[in-house]
Amino acid sequence: MPGRNLLVIWIAIISSVLCYVQVPHNQYFRVYQHAVNLIQADYVDSVEDHTLFEHSMHGMMQSLDEFSAYLEPRTHQRLQEGLNQQFAGIGISMLPKEAESGFIVETPFLNGPAHSAGIQADDEIIEVNNVTTADKTMTELIDMIKGPVGESVMITVRRPQSAESLKLEIVRAIVKVPNVEGDRRRQDGQWDFRLEHNPDIVYMRVKEFGSETAKEIALILRQEKKRGVYAGIIMDLRRNGGGFLDAAVDVCNLFIHDGTIVEVRGRNLAENSPPSSxxxxxxxxxxxxxxxxxxxxxxxxAIVVNGESASASEIVAACLQDNNRATIVGERTFGKGSVQNIMSLGHEAEFGALKLTIAHFFRPSGKNIHKTEAASKDWGVHPDEPYEVLMTEEQYQEYYNNRRERFIIRPQGYEMTQQQEQTDEAIDVQLQSAIEFIRRERINSSAPNRI
Structure with a gap:
């Protein structure tokens, strides 16, 4: 056989093998592709490929469990920014106006580009780069403001009770977002981590377990030790939906020096174990x-929790409870004892990402926190006796409104209303219970020993 013909045969064989390797062996993939082809060819209206892709991914992930999900590129970016505690922008939190269209600044971020440029809480954003924001959605407004780091954007605002507008040029930058709040803002906008009416108690509200959370808490504890002796610590994990597993572990390490923190178990995850169906x-x-x-x-x-404390919050609460390091105050937690991994799809997640449940975690006692239909009464983290304290929706709303007011950075000379000046200690019965625990512990530790 001529050498040229033999070369052609070998090229054909290699090409066939490569094509076979690249074609999915799962028969359902081929059927799926056939269904997509039918839709594209015969559906009454044209459908974009990415629309079919995204809806297919949503449906597939929703069929697994309530915490697995497909993250579209924008959603994936926001999640990563939240957990990494930084984003590119001007550093403001915005809200839609309540009674009419438009958007207001909830608060500038302390020392961020917007704060440094003079943006204030309650400013109404009326133009971005001389383009009106009227009838824009929140997503459209965000897209108008965001842009490359180092480049400027012109924001036109209107101050409350003022007819005049103010143009401010703001240079975009990387904005860092702390996850730990204190009791109240000081005049310089920094947090004061001592309770106003119980200054010997350190108070930390942890909003999420991000990449810097453990470092934040460590720094706060060191600073408060330098500031003076404190009788107790209150860590508020209410409404904390979780975050990084490693961040929760690092926070636990700040408070215990030995013992088990958490066990993570999943299918096919044991080292050197054979695949299992x-x-x-x-x-x-x-x-x-x-x-x-x-x-x-x-x-x-004392760790304060409620029904919105989940995942990494439950790891911290369960660990410190089982190791007899903390007393849990408030209400039973959410019961999310599963671990999700974020898996990017394509280069730099151009097709979004999968949030896939890969394991469940178990507290040091060996119990599974996860709530399922078959779960026993042991799911979640229960408050210690006698520190189970229930709050009504009205009480929670009052507490959250008060916390929001404390989060906002007000301009110098701003006069607080009587309602804004309310302290959490006055309206928050769960916090009151945590303070009571600290007081009892202090009395017990100072009581003389009698024999």
Whole structure:
């Protein structure tokens, strides 16, 4: 056979093998592609490829469990910015106006580009780069403001009770977002982490467990130790929906120097274990306390939780409860004992990402926190006796409104209303219970020993 013909045959064989390798072997993939082709060819209206792709991904992920999801590119970016505690922008939080169209600044971020340029809370944004914001959606407004770091954007605002507008040029930058709040703002906008009416108690409200959260808490504890002796610590995890597993582990390490923090178990996750088609849970990882990062392992610690405390919040609460390091105050937590991994699809997540449940976590006692239809009464993290304190919707709303007022950075000379000046200690019965625990611990520790 001529050499040229033999070369052609070999090229054909190699091409066939490569094509076979690249074609999905799952028969359902081929059927799916056939269905897409039918839709594109015969559906009454034209449908964009990305629309079919995104709806297919949403449907597939929703069929798995309530916490697995397909994240569209914009959603994935926002999630990553939140967990990484930084984003590119001008540094403001915005809200739609209540009674009419338009948007107002809830608050500028402390020392961010907008704050430095003079943006104030309650400013109404009326133009961006001389383009009116009237009839814009929040998403459209965000797209108008965002842009490359280092480049400027012109924001036109109207101050409350003023007919005049003000143009401010703001240079976009990387804005860092702290996840730990204190009791109230000081005059300089920084947080004061001592309770106003109980200044010997350190108060930290942790909004989410992001990449910098443990470092924030460590810095606060060191600063408060330098400031003076404190009798107790209150960590508020209400409305904290979770975050990074490693961040929760790092926070636990700040308060205990030995013992188990959490165990993570999942299908096919055990080291060197063969693949399994069953739902048997193998031990994937056990996180043990590391005393090299412990800062305070003895000061009375109360953790306040409610039904919106989930995932990483429950890891921290369960760990410190099982290791007898903290007393849990408030209400039973949400019961989300599953671990999700974010998996990008395509280069730099150009097609979004999967948020996929890969494991469940178990508290040091061995119990599974996760709430399922078959779950026993042990799901979630229960408050310790006698510190279960229920709050009504009205009480929660009053608490959240008060916390929002404390979050806002007001301009110098702003006069607070009587309602804005209310302290959490006056209206928050769960916080009151946590303070009561600290007081009891202090009395018990100072009581003389009698024999």
């Amino acid at each position: 069953t739902n048997e849970k193998h031990l994937f990882d056990r996180y043990e306390a590391n005393n090299t990062t412990t800062i305070d392992s003895s000061t009375p610690l």
